[in-house]
Amino acid sequence: MTIDIHNKLPVEFYKRDIHTVAKELLGKLFVRKIDDNYLIGKIVEVEAYDGRIDEAAHSFKGRTKRNETMFQEGGRLYVYFTYGMHFCANVVTGQEGIGTAILMRAMEPIEGIEQMAINRYNKKNIINKEIINLMNGPAKICQALSITNKDNGTLLTSDTIFILNQPKLKNSQIAISKRIGIKKSVDLPWRYFIKDNIYVSKR
DNA sequence: CCACGGATTGGCT
DNA sequence: GCCAATCCGTGGA
Numbered sequence: 001m002t003i004d005i006h007n008k009l010p011v012e013f014y015k016r017d018i019h020t021v022a023k024e025l026l027g028k029l030f031v032r033k034i035d036d037n038y039l040i041g042k043i044v045e046v047e048a049y050d051g052r053i054d055e056a057a058h059s060f061k062g063r064t065k066r067n068e069t070m071f072q073e074g075g076r077l078y079v080y081f082t083y084g085m086h087f088c089a090n091v092v093t094g095q096e097g098i099g100t101a102i103l104m105r106a107m108e109p110i111e112g113i114e115q116m117a118i119n120r121y122n123k124k125n126i127i128n129k130e131i132i133n134l135m136n137g138p139a140k141i142c143q144a145l146s147i148t149n150k151d152n153g154t155l156l157t158s159d160t161i162f163i164l165n166q167p168k169l170k171n172s173q174i175a176i177s178k179r180i181g182i183k184k185s186v187d188l189p190w191r192y193f194i195k196d197n198i199y200v201s202k203r
Numbered sequence: 204c205c206a207c208g209g210a211t212t213g214g215c216t
Numbered sequence: 217g218c219c220a221a222t223c224c225g226t227g228g229a
């Protein structure tokens with residue numbers, strides 16, 4: 001695949017309302033460049049976290065060292081560590097000081113599948129079931145794409161991590177549900193995913 | 204200072 | 217469906 005740098009989403013894309021950005025992220029291509037290799041996944045499932053009104057958001061209780069990136073201006077990657085072993089990656093949205101970010105929950109592998117397989121299973125030849133299992137969960141994405149706390153705060157307009165624009169999906173292609181795996185603000189319908197996409201984490 | 208739980212995952216029943 | 221793995225920030229004593 002050839003990467004068209006002019007297709008990279010500009011920082012203005014991220015500085016808008018979190019739910020607008022969340023829905024528009026679906027179908028976009030997330031690019032992770034390591035050395036000269038590209039790992040690319042199509043974003044198929046996301047969740048919005050808004051610390052102003054959302055108790056489940058890391059930013060709900062205000063700025064700390066851990067959630068600092070979430071309060072920065074839209075257009076950065078917020079990476080956090082959880083359960084003693086997993087990283088999860090978010091797209092920060094809105095203006096400086098707000099505390100809104102979008103958790104990327106699942107991607108469809110597009111490019112660099114062999115390297116993703118090595119990162120996830122320590123082998124490069126994998127079967128269909130294992131391809132589906134590469135990035136159908138937030139921590140799986142980070143393992144497949146080698147994203148760690150070192151990448152926290154990276155600008156999404158950088159040379160190594162960015163998102164390529166793609167045609168906007170129709171509303172009829174987008175499903176909405178409650179978020180997964182949280183204990184607070186459980187009823188907010190802030191999970192967005194592509195209907196009938198087999199790479200979504202849970203139906 | 205210690206106990207607890209987390210925006211998860213994978214293995215086992 | 218249940219639960220251990222495994223680190224670290226948070227909250228109570």
